[in-house]
Amino acid sequence: MEYRQLGGTEEKISAIGLGTWQLAGMMGAVDRSESTALIRGAIDGGVTFIDTAELYGDSEQQVGKALSGGYRDRVFLATKVSKDFTAAGVKKALANSLKALGTDRIDLYQVHRYDPLVPVEETLRAMASLQEQGLIRYCGVSNFTVEQLQRARRVAPIVSNQINYNALNRSAEKRMIDYCRRERIAVISHSSLAKGILSGKYAPDHEFAADDERSTFPGYSGDLFRRVLAVTGRLEQAAEAEGISPAQAAIIWLLAREEVASVLVGPKTESQLDESIEALAALQPAGRSALRHKMNTILDSSDLPPLCPFPDQLV
């Protein structure tokens, strides 16, 4: 495993982080009876960063179960307030998360998204108060723009922004990545495989099941899907030339940026998890940069719009 600094803090987190949205079953079926083994397997494999959220169905409970029996102190645990961003809402959400996760503190508590209906100052003041009480160690945000981040930072120290960032959505490179580097804010990538599309396993005629959120995303069906897969086909060839899988190439593309403190992956199985972790050892830093350059050349020559499920996540 490789460990990276969490922004301007003294903390180090694993460069591959375990995301847990998929464990809620909203991205296709998962075997819940395997989730404890999956989460503990990640920790035993060196993963120290685990990410969940109030919004992720029963994922917090699944994580809490896996972290019992001595695993809690081995991880830097992140969750999010996702629904009600008022001061009372934040306080209540944290209490629920602590209970579900079976812990007395959250290492990184994140505001899931910017809510135009609640002043961000109110949300962050509530977070700062929870931090003073020792219930959360660090405050982070997710899916914030530069302007939203600037506003939030006037109220509380923000150490990270968790954003939709992958080879098919490079919007964050317009401004966010540079801003985070300058301000020593950790970038945490989510949707790192563009929701599985960068794994190279989908054919143009694939239809996501109606209960899989991907069936509702623009670009995951129809003509745009076919155009996306034509580009991922070329990315696959670049991966093959390095003797690695397309998913590993997508992860390495992110690891090549030092601003990315952790690449969140969302494995459903132990083999997907292992494949993600093995990406770390596949190439040395110079090889990572060379592969990234090669992939960017392919991406630059395509005329694809950023593949992003939610337009407000264009940062």
Ligand SMILES: NC(=O)c1ccc[n+]([C@@H]2O[C@H](COP(=O)([O-])OP(=O)(O)OC[C@H]3O[C@@H](n4cnc5c(N)ncnc54)[C@H](OP(=O)(O)O)[C@@H]3O)[C@@H](O)[C@H]2O)c1
């Ligand atoms: N803050 C936010 O708003 C936000 C939004 C999204 C996600 N997240 C966080 O980021 C984490 C990761 O994002 P994500 O799960 O949405 O997207 P992702 O990592 O891009 O895609 C995950 C999906 O890709 C497939 N997959 C994973 N590893 C694979 C491998 N090695 N080979 C082939 N296919 C593989 C699996 O689905 P199939 O096998 O069915 O294709 C899996 O469900 C989440 O779990 C969550 O913690 C945060």
